[in-house]
Amino acid sequence: MARVLAVTNQKGGVGKTTTAVNLGASLAVNQKRTLLIDLDPQGNASTGVGATAPAEGRSIYDVLIGDLKITEVVQKTEVASLEVVPSSADLAGAEVELVGMLAREKRLAGALRDAVEGYDYVLIDCPPSLGLLTVNALTAADAMLVPLQCEYYALEGLARLFRTADLIREALNPQLGVAGIVLTMVDMRNNLAQQVALEVRKHFPQYVFETTIPRNVRLSEAPSHGKPILLYDVHSRGALSYLDLAREFLGREGTS
C-alpha cells in the first residue's frame, strides 16, 4: 500500500517543487516505485521531470474536477520507477470550481484510493497556499513533508501550517502525520540561517531531518533541462544531499 506524502508549505519559493522532484527521483533510484503528483497550477514539478504538456483533458485537473482516473493521466519519466501526473493551467480555476462541490476536500483522496496499489510512495507537490488544493493534498496524505528555507518570513509561517494540519487532522484526515521538516537552500556562513535552523530544531526537534539541502546552483539549472538533479549532475552537492535525504527518510520509515 503506497505511502502518500504532501510536500507543502504556504510560504513561496522555499523548495517544495525542488524537493518533490528530487526526493522523488532519489526514492526511485532506491528501488521505490514513486508517483509524483503536480498539484500546482504553475506546473513546475511537471517541467522539472520533463513531462510533456498534457493533451487536452489529461492532467490532475481532469481527475480532481472531471471523472478521469489517475491511471489515465500518468506519464513515465526518464527515471525508471518514477512516474508523474502533470498539472495544467486549468488548475488555476480549480479552487473556485471545487468550492461548490460535494465533499470538495476529499476529491483527491477518492481518486488516489484505488490508483496507488502499484506504488511505494506518492509525493504531491503543493502550491504556495492553504487553499482547497493544498487541503485536498493534506486530506489525501498519510503525512506532510515540509521544506523550509532558513529565512525569517519562512519561519513565521510554520506555526500557521501546523495549525492548519491540526484542523485537517480533526475534521478530515485523522491519520495525517508529519514525515519531517527539511531545511533547504542552506548557507551556513549566514548568521540568519544559523539562527533560524537553531530555532526550528528547538521547536520541532523530532521533525527536522539531520540532512540539510545546501544552496547549489546546479539544482536551479536542472529544471531548464527538464531533468531531476540525478540525471543533470549526479556528482553535485545538490544531488548528493537529496540522496542522503532519501536514505534518512527511508530510515525513518523503517525500510531501506
Next chain:
Amino acid sequence: MARVLAVTNQKGGVGKTTTAVNLGASLAVNQKRTLLIDLDPQGNASTGVGATAPAEGRSIYDVLIGDLKITEVVQKTEVASLEVVPSSADLAGAEVELVGMLAREKRLAGALRDAVEGYDYVLIDCPPSLGLLTVNALTAADAMLVPLQCEYYALEGLARLFRTADLIREALNPQLGVAGIVLTMVDMRNNLAQQVALEVRKHFPQYVFETTIPRNVRLSEAPSHGKPILLYDVHSRGALSYLDLAREFLGREGTS
C-alpha cells in the same frame, strides 16, 4: 489622485513582499505619501514594516469581506509618509468567501475609490497565486509591478502572468498597465541568472528596470526587526538598490 500598483507574481519567493515594503519606504523618503496594503494571508508585509497584529476586525479582510473603510484600519509605520493596511489570518478564507459575492472581483477597487485621496502611491503586496485576492488587486490597480527572480521556474510563469493581466484588462480593468519588471536577488556571477536576465530583457525590453536588486543578506535580516531596509541598514547594497529603483520608477512616472 493616488497611483495604485499591484506588486504581483504567482511564482513564490521572488521578492514581492521585499519589493513592496522597500520600494514603499523608498518612495516615502522621496516625499511621496505611500500606502502599503498587505493582501497576503501570510502577513509578511505587515511584519516587514512592524505593523502591530490587527485587533479583531481591523485588517484588510474586514474591508474586503466586511464593510469597514480603509481609513478605519490604516496604521502608521516608523517611516514618515508610509502607512500600512495589515493582513490577518482570516484572509486565508477570503478567496472562498468571495466566490459567491456580487462583483467579487471589484471589492478592493470599490474600497480604494474614496480612500486614497491623501496618498501619492498605493502598493498592494499580493499572495503567490492568481486567485481572487490577486484578481482584486489587478482590478483595483493602475499598473502591475512584477518582481522576478532570475531563475528558470520564475521565467516560466511570466507568460501566464501577462496573459492573466490581459484577461483582467479586457473584462474588468481597461486601464491596467505595467509599471515594470524588477530583477531581484541577482547574482551576476551565476550563468543561469545572466541567461534569464538576457531572456527577459529580450522579451520585455520596454518593461525591465535598469536597476536590479542584488542578493543581499541584510534584506532578509531586516524583517526580523520589523523594519524596512532603510531603517535597518541604510548603507547596505539592498537599501541603495531600492533607493535607485524608486528614483528610476519616479522617472518613468514623469515626476521626481
